[in-house]
Structure formats: structure tokens, C-alpha cells
Amino acid sequence: MFCGRFAKHFQVRRIRDSSPYGHLQHWRLLPVIVKCGDDLRQELMAYQLLKMLRIVWAEERLPLRVRPYRWVGSRKLPR
Numbered sequence: 001m002f003c004g005r006f007a008k009h010f011q012v013r014r015i016r017d018s019s020p021y022g023h024l025q026h027w028r029l030l031p032v033i034v035k036c037g038d039d040l041r042q043e044l045m046a047y048q049l050l051k052m053l054r055i056v057w058a059e060e061r062l063p064l065r066v067r068p069y070r071w072v073g074s075r076k077l078p079r
Helices: 002-018 041-059
Strands: none
Touching: none
16 A cells, blocks of 8 residues: 555656646646536436435445545537
8 A cells, every 4th residue: 555655646746747837836636537528417416426325324334435526517508
């Protein structure tokens, strides 16, 4: 596990050093998934379900972890 964190630190450092914005104080690396032309209603439902399961599992003190991701939907509106 230590080796993985060590390698990740250097990967993030390498990307930050090569970024034109890497010098900014609040710069951080975020994982991103980009989808084009998809209907995001299913993703919204899955996100809401994961958030609910996370709350239920925490209340029941089950040793299960889930990390819902943040997302932003955008699309051109039809004219």
C-alpha cells in the first residue's frame, strides 16, 4: 500500500509540474470522466442510489464503502 501512495505522489507531482496552472496555490488533480451524446438520466439515478446506500450502510454500521462522484451535466438545448 505504501508503494502505491508513493508512486501516486510522484505521478501527481509530475503532472503538476507540467501544468501551466501547477503554480497556483489551490491546484489539485481531479479524476474526470467525459461523456458525449449520452443521456445522463441513468447516471443521475445511479448517483442518487449510491448516496442513499452510503447513508443506509453508515447507519447500519456495515463495513461497506462507496464513493459517489460529483458530476456536471451539460448539453446544447434543441432549438
